Amino acid sequence: MEFSQYDIDSLLSITNRPELVFTEGRGMWMTDHRGKRYLDYLQGWAVNCLGHSPQCMLDALEAQAKKIINPSPAFYNEPSIRLASMLTANSCFDRVFFANSGAEANEGAIKLARKWGQKNPNKKGEARYEIITFDHSFHGRTLATMSASGKPGWDTIFAPQVPGFLKAELNDLASVERLVTDRTVAVMLEPVQGEGGVIPATNEFMRSLREFTEQRDLLLIVDEVQTGMGRTGELFAYQLSGIGPDIMTLGKGIGAGVPLSAMLCRERFAVFEPGDQGGTYNGNPLMTAVGAAVLETLLAPGFLQHVKDAGRHLAETSLRLTAKHGLEGERGEGLLRALKLGRDIGPQIVERARQLEPVGLLLNSPRPDLLRFMPALNVSFDEIDQMADMLSGVISSLD
Numbered sequence: 001m002e003f004s005q006y007d008i009d010s011l012l013s014i015t016n017r018p019e020l021v022f023t024e025g026r027g028m029w030m031t032d033h034r035g036k037r038y039l040d041y042l043q044g045w046a047v048n049c050l051g052h053s054p055q056c057m058l059d060a061l062e063a064q065a066k067k068i069i070n071p072s073p074a075f076y077n078e079p080s081i082r083l084a085s086m087l088t089a090n091s092c093f094d095r096v097f098f099a100n101s102g103a104e105a106n107e108g109a110i111k112l113a114r115k116w117g118q119k120n121p122n123k124k125g126e127a128r129y130e131i132i133t134f135d136h137s138f139h140g141r142t143l144a145t146m147s148a149s150g151k152p153g154w155d156t157i158f159a160p161q162v163p164g165f166l167k168a169e170l171n172d173l174a175s176v177e178r179l180v181t182d183r184t185v186a187v188m189l190e191p192v193q194g195e196g197g198v199i200p201a202t203n204e205f206m207r208s209l210r211e212f213t214e215q216r217d218l219l220l221i222v223d224e225v226q227t228g229m230g231r232t233g234e235l236f237a238y239q240l241s242g243i244g245p246d247i248m249t250l251g252k253g254i255g256a257g258v259p260l261s262a263m264l265c266r267e268r269f270a271v272f273e274p275g276d277q278g279g280t281y282n283g284n285p286l287m288t289a290v291g292a293a294v295l296e297t298l299l300a301p302g303f304l305q306h307v308k309d310a311g312r313h314l315a316e317t318s319l320r321l322t323a324k325h326g327l328e329g330e331r332g333e334g335l336l337r338a339l340k341l342g343r344d345i346g347p348q349i350v351e352r353a354r355q356l357e358p359v360g361l362l363l364n365s366p367r368p369d370l371l372r373f374m375p376a377l378n379v380s381f382d383e384i385d386q387m388a389d390m391l392s393g394v395i396s397s398l399d
């Protein structure tokens with residue numbers, strides 16, 4: 001590749017990537033090493049909730065870097081306390097643990113649930129540790145979070161799995177009930193399965209699951225790494241169904257592009273003892289200062305309303321594309337949406353959209369018959385219309 005004198009093969013190969021190097025990003029746009037521009041509907045994989053390099057992030061990074069970057073997790077720092085307070089003030093949770101990735105936040109949630117299951121054993125006095133998760137769920141790429149995930153094939157690639165995860169079917173309470181044993185301690189789910197193909201849990205399912213877990217003395221854990229931080233039009237997706245979970249994890253949008261994640265719990269489940277949990281970079285002031293600036297932006301008057309309005313516009317636009325090209329419709333919440341193609345043309349569309357000239361379009365196809373849109377939450381209606389025009393041209397070119 002002509003990009004530089006350096007060698008791409010120095011990187012450990014983990015996935016197929018196009019021969020492109022992205023050198024600049026602003027808002028909904030990225031530029032590659034040849035100067036070509038792309039309308040970016042990946043946004044760092046649903047991460048850049050304010051688009052590429054928003055001013056509030058640049059300001060927070062600069063101001064905090066000049067103050068202090070790494071006092072160590074052995075001491076308090078101001079931005080982490082501020083961000084934790086903002087999160088608890090705007091959710092049903094009382095305590096926050098910061099980490100660096102979604103998988104790490106989920107590991108923390110799994111550990112906290114197991115700890116609670118040790119302190120609240122079954123009738124025989126045995127620790128409870130089993131966690132019920134769901135088919136097609138995605139919780140991360142560490143060994144425990146891969147074991148918790150319901151991605152087909154993931155049970156064997158790095159066998160043996162971490163034990164203790166049983167898989168139910170989303171939106172089917174009876175399938176959860178069947179898996180409960182005297183070792184069960186928690187149920188964990190994404191309010192909208194993101195990687196699984198944008199499949200929402202129904203409000204009715206969320207409510208009945210909350211009732212069921214309360215009756216059985218089980219923790220309800222929501223993985224809001226993708227759905228949280230305004231993505232669905234509410235600050236957190238659990239608010240769509242009006243329930244209050246016991247533990248929630250956040251990632252992706254909370255840092256808007258910098259590595260930051262969080263695990264939140266209610267006071268009575270805050271059972272870690274000194275030494276149980278930690279991490280070198282956890283809660284570092286540089287990242288949490290960004291998190292606080294991002295959350296302030298999301299909480300500003302009108303911001304979440306824009307997410308709802310833009311989500312509706314994207315849905316309507318997708319339905320127009322559906323009618324025009326004979327597709328199968330769309331689904332999702334807020335700005336986490338998918339277009340159902342009805343045939344396995346997703347990968348071809350992604351490829352051709354990227355190669356459009358003079359301006360490319362970056363899209364994601366989590367399943368061959370589906371496109372997932374992950375725009376910045378401050379995406380404009382114009383940028384939605386522009387995407388739809390480009391996409392429509394690509395679909396026509398395949399017919």
Ligand SMILES: *Cc1c(COP(=O)(O)O)cnc(C)c1O
Nearest residue numbers: 101102103138139140194225226
């Ligand atoms: C992306 C994602 C994760 C993993 O987050 P990482 O930061 O990649 O570790 C976990 N859960 C959900 C729902 C996700 O979408």
